[in-house]
Amino acid sequence: MTNHTNPNNNNPSELAGLPKSVGLGEQKKRFSAQVAAGHAHIEGDMTLGKKCITALRSGGEFTRATQNFHAYPARLHPEAGRLLLEALPGKTLADPFCGGGTILVEALIAGRTVFGSDLNPIATLVTTARTALLSPEQLQRLQADLADICARADEKLAKGANVHLPPTILKYKDWYKTNCFNELACLYNEIDKRQSELKPLYQAVFSSLVVKYSLRASDTSNKVVYIPRKNGAVMRAFKEKSEEYVRQLAELQTLVPPNTPPATISLADARRPGFDKVDTIITSPPYPGTYDYLALQQLRQAWFGLDMKTESEIGSRHAFKHAKAAYASWLKDTDKWIAASASALLPGGHLAVVVGEGMQGGKRLRVANPTIQAANHAGLKLLTSASVDRFDPATRIKKVEYILVFEKE
Ligand SMILES: C[S@@+](CC[C@H](N)C(=O)[O-])C[C@H]1O[C@@H](n2cnc3c(N)ncnc32)[C@H](O)[C@@H]1O
Structure with a gap:
């Protein structure tokens, strides 16, 4: 990972939303x-x-x-x-x-x-996603829904359609390269409007990309780093993450003994x-x-x-x-x-x-x-x-x- 200049041409210290007072700094992995x-x-x-x-x-x-x-x-x-x-x-x-x-x-x-x-x-979002015990029907539905979210978000992006976002999100726009932010925004919008018991799992897949495709160096550091990201990188990552997650959940179902109650x-x-x-x-x-x-x-x-x-x-x-x-x-x-x-x-x-x-x-x-x-x-x-x-x-x-x-x- 290399440090480059901020693509949005902002001074990192002026980036909104992650105030110095929070003092994240570099945090050591424990x-x-x-x-x-x-x-x-x-x-x-x-x-x-x-x-x-x-x-x-x-x-x-x-x-x-x-x-x-x-x-x-x-x-x-x-x-x-x-x-x-x-x-x-x-x-x-x-x-x-x-x-x-x-x-x-x-x-x-x-x-x-x-x-x-x-x-x-x-x-609790990550734990819910990691411990989800799904029936074969739910797993199939999750796979189809994630693919559908990606396809519709991609379509919206291609049309250049305006995505309405709450001000709480817009405040953090400068923490992203514009193309990454727009792709995340289309995915967010597509997930946000859905109503399903599987929604926390769509959100968890989205959440897994939120820091990785930002200008933050990592989950435990708020240093600004610029990693070049091609157009479509977030969409591709969402698709790959979705497929990987469905495979991981399928493996979990095979390892958990039958009749084990779902996690609370x-x-x-x-x-x-x-x-x-x-x-x-x-x-x-x-x-x-x-x-x-x-x-x-x-x-x-x-x-x-x-x-x-x-x-x-x-x-x-x-x-x-x-x-x-x-x-x-x-x-x-x-x-x-x-x-x-x-x-x-x-x-x-x-x-x-x-x-x-x-x-x-x-x-x-x-x-x-x-x-x-x-x-x-x-x-x-x-x-x-x-x-x-x-x-x-x-x-x-x-x-x-x-x-x-x-x-x-
Ligand atoms: C050492 S981490 C646990 C990591 C976990 N064992 C794992 O493998 O991911 C400590 C956790 O305590 C949580 N925490 C901090 N204050 C808490 C509180 N008052 N009540 C419940 N959880 C709290 C943090 O959010 C953090 O997730």
């Missing part, structure tokens, strides 16, 4: 595979601890079913999810910080009844999750000060006219940059979401937390002890604490990433 895992440490149950270390060390390509559909920041490695599910058998599984739904997809494949929630509407996905704050009485919770809360999960979705927020509750986000990078008390708030929020999860667990049930240290003012922010204390307070007993050191060559800083497994007494 995904375990990106930073090599070093020294490992286990306290408590060794057998379970070793399985957690294997999970923490998961890395490499993973293309099973829908796991690679649509980008989502700081996703867990799907193999880590699979290994944790294997280590913690049960019937029902919840993830109150479901993000892109990595654990839920693996749990469906393991035949569990799954519940996922997140505060971020893009997370809701937009909810983990401090008041929308599920109850589950035997297992596997989750990864925001690492303190690492990402702005909601602000990162500004372009998608604009296209879909979403209401983003940024003030309710736990541990945002923005808060850690601007508020001294951010760590104290993260600790309080940890108490709250763990208490809520503990009360949703059945007796004898398990909670596994994947969490890593963050940084503030050059200092490492400890996460294990506060999480253990919050869990003990909520009536959960620590079974194992497994950790690996992660040395980030860019910052030359070592941080520790944990899997903490608890049992409800």
Whole structure:
């Protein structure tokens, strides 16, 4: 990817809609595979601890079913999810910080009844799309509808027809090359007017192109980059993405055991999750000060006219940059979401937390002890604490990433 001049001839700092105050900057990928895992440490149950270390060390390509559909920041490695599910058998599984739904997809494949929630509407959109269990008739209809959307949008584009867009979207026009914006606008318009239970899946395919065909460097950076895009590039990408997604969904249907109920996905704050009485919770809360999960979705927020509750986000990078008390708030929020999860667990049930240290003012922010204390307070007993050191060559800083497994007494 090379930096070129902005094709719309705008000064990047003047591009509308992504204010500096949001402070996205370059955000480091937190995904375990990106930073090599070093020294490992286990306290408590060794057998379970070793399985957690294997999970923490998961890395490499993973293309099973829908796991690679649509980008989502700081996703867990799907193999880590699979290994944790294997280590913690049960019937029902919840993830109150479901993000892109990595654990839920693996749990469906393991035949569990799954519940996922997140505060971020893009997370629930991606999770809904990744966990969709469709009948053969619905899958055929999805394929036909996506092809039809593409054909009609293409026709509209060829005619040069005027596409009406809300001002919330027009405000972000300068984040796109004109040809890409016009193609996205025609697709958006075609999807927006449809009424179908499959509409979130059309939207998810569209959403997968919203950043890639913008001038943003990536999903986790708001730097401006100019990649030459030929006319028709967005349309071709929509067609290819649609075909790939239908294939991935077909694979998911073959892997999920018959009679597995569809996933229940809701937009909810983990401090008041929308599920109850589950035997297992596997989750990864925001690492303190690492990402702005909601602000990162500004372009998608604009296209879909979403209401983003940024003030309710736990541990945002923005808060850690601007508020001294951010760590104290993260600790309080940890108490709250763990208490809520503990009360949703059945007796004898398990909670596994994947969490890593963050940084503030050059200092490492400890996460294990506060999480253990919050869990003990909520009536959960620590079974194992497994950790690996992660040395980030860019910052030359070592941080520790944990899997903490608890049992409800
Ligand atoms: C580490 S990510 C989860 C990634 C996920 N495990 C995956 O594989 O995609 C943390 C998630 O917490 C969500 N989040 C932040 N504050 C939240 C809150 N108060 N309630 C629920 N979810 C929240 C973010 O939107 C983000 O999706």
